[in-house]
Amino acid sequence: MKEYFILQLLHKQFTGQLEEVDKSLLSDWVSQSPENKAFSDSILKIWQASANFAPPVSFENRTESALDRFRSAIRQEAITPATQESTILEQPTAKIRTLTPLKWISGIAASAIILLSAVFLLDKNSGDNSYASLATLSEQKQEIQLIDRSTVWVNEKSTVKYFDEVPSKERKVFLDGVAFFDVEKSDKPFVIETDNAVITVLGTKFNVNADKDGTTVMVKEGKVQLQPKLSNKHIILMENMTGIYEVDTKKLYRKQASSYKGDSWIRGGYSFEDDSLEDVFSVLENHYNVDIIIQNDDLKKCVFTSPVYQDSTLESVLDVMQLIYGFNYALKDGIYHIEGGSCS
Amino acid sequence: MTDNTDRNIISLLNEPSSAESAAEALFKKYYSDVCYAVYRIIPDVARSEDIAQEVFLEIWRKKDTLNIKTSVKAYLKRAGVNKALNYIRANKVKFEDDDSYEMQTLSIRDHSSDIEAQDLQNIVDEAIESLPPKCRTVFSLSRFEELSYKEIAEKLDISVKTVENQIGKALKILRLAVEAYK
Structure with missing residues (x-):
């Protein structure tokens, strides 16, 4: 018992x-006796080992025969094609264009080809409002003009679902990935829902980086509210502030920066001046829409000054930093792990 | 985040000319992942395979309106887990009546000749595999789907108390299994 x-x-x-x-x-x-402590430690070990549970069956070997079954099943299904073309024709309002770096921010590229390769879907079933979705591929950026004249720049590998009719109450957008928002002022709040947080604004410019592990908001202008979904706490963010919500630690906090780098990825270029490596890596995470984990806490405090990196790959920048700080980096399960290193 | 090739496969699903080969590519790539995700919750090979078939068939049926916000792999595994939970609920699996399993479980491990070769991971793997089915389901939902007691209770339509009991039992069985090898 x-x-x-x-x-x-x-x-x-x-x-x-x-x-x-x-x-x-x-x-x-636990502190009552060494036995109790040993008991608790052994249960922790078991719990940790259980995470790597590998069942004694191999489904890989069964894939071929399962595929035959699947093939005959889908051939029996009546095929009702809704081509991508007709989907686009039904799309009435929001304007989308593919972004060519450097040109598009000034609007010169306004006539760029629409929908080069983005996956584009209409979803008419989300409550009262009508939404459209956009998913960008690797190395593909998109600009969306919403019907309230707000603009959303969507970074690579990101998904945005946005209102495409004038909303009756709030202007709602869903985001997984990285996007920069320039929100047109209105009395209807502009609300961005991520996997784990809700961001509310009236009219302002800011960047959001959201995935299942957390949500980061970097404010360029105006006032933004960040609230975790499972909490009634929130923080208010002003110019050059970064607000962070971490899912695993449930931490919600903000930082003040001296200059704004949250939209570097839109221009393709960025540079650092006496910035801490912690901030440098969060700019890189945002810029390339990747996750970076720094194992060594001491490394986070080192400062970094760099020339302007224009259209550089992440690896080339990491290679330079690796020479300076002597850390190792490895890409594992889609996450960059930075190990070791020191400031000198 | 979803990698480039997955996004490509999903977009090819939308075009009649490439839909079938895209669906097959998706199936080949993730069928075993979906099976494993289901099997952790329902330790029944045939049932896991049936559920995985349903997951991919449903993707095929919804291919024109598919809206995947997470990675494709995570989406498919999640779909499998949800179907497994529906199956458990629909079949009104009872969660209180399998106490008799415990002794049976412990008597399984008598092949002690290769104690040296057995590391903790192997012992734990084997012990999880031998958990009573309902205990296994509750444990897996906590361990692999990271659901809270309340969420598990809601999904299985059982009380939080029952969830707590099953978790306690699972850990006890795992502990005894490890103990037996010391």
Whole structure:
């Protein structure tokens, strides 16, 4: 009975569900004896090992025969083609154009080819309002003019779902990835929903970087509110402020920068002047829409000054920094891990 | 984030001329991933394969209105997990009645000749595989889908108390399995 109870408390601790009242109960029990401590450590080891559970069956070997079954199933389905062409013709209002770096921000490229290769879908089923979606490919950026005359620049590998009719209440946009918003003033709030947070503004310019691990907002002008979805706390962000919400630690905080770099990816170029590596890496994350993890906390505080990098690849910039700071970097599961290194 | 090739496959699904080969490419690439995601929750090979077939068939049916916000892989695995949960709910699997499994589970591990070769991971893998089915489902939803007690309770239509009990039981079985090899 007792053992079950302790196991349940430990599990709650591992999964962040331990209530305040039980915290001291558990820590008291653990510190009561070396045996208790050893017990709790061994359960943690088991829990950690269980994350890598590999079942004794191989589904890879079964894929070929399963594919035959799937093939015959889809051939039996009646095919009702809705071509991409007709989807575009139905798209009435929002203007989309492919961005060629450098030119498009000035609007010169306004006549660039529409919809070069973006996946573009209309979704008429989302409540009262009508939404359109845009997903960009690797190395592809898109500019969207919304019908309220707000502009959204969408970075590579990102998905935006946006209103394409005048909304009755709020102007709602969904984002997974990186986008810069220039929001036209209106009395209807402009709301951006990410996987884990909600951003509310009236009229302003700011960048959002959102994925399942968190949401980062960098404000260029005006006032922006950032609120995690599962919380009633929020923070207000002003000019040159960065607001960050981290899903795993549930931390919500803000930082003040001396200059604005949140839209570097739109222009294709960026430079650093005595910026901390922590800030440098968050600019790079935003610019290339990648995740970067710095293992070494000391490295975060080092300062970095650079020439202007124009249309450089991430690897070429990391290679330069690697020479200076002596860290190693590796791409693992889509995340760049920075290991070791020091300021000198 | 989804990689380039996945986005390409999804966009090719929209064009009648390439739809079938795109669907097959997607199937080849992720079929086993979906099966594993389902199998962790429902330890039944045939059932897992049926559910994975349904996932891809549904993608095929919805191909013209597909709106994938996460990575394609994550989307497909999630779809498999949701179908597995629907299956459990629809079949009204009872979550309180399998206590008799415990002793049975422990008596399985008597091939102790290769203790040295067994590392913790192997023992834990084997113990998870031998968990009573309902216990396994609850444990997997916490471990691999990272659901809270409340979410698991809601998805399986059981009480939070039952979730807690099943979790306690799962950890106890894993602990005893590891203990047996010491």
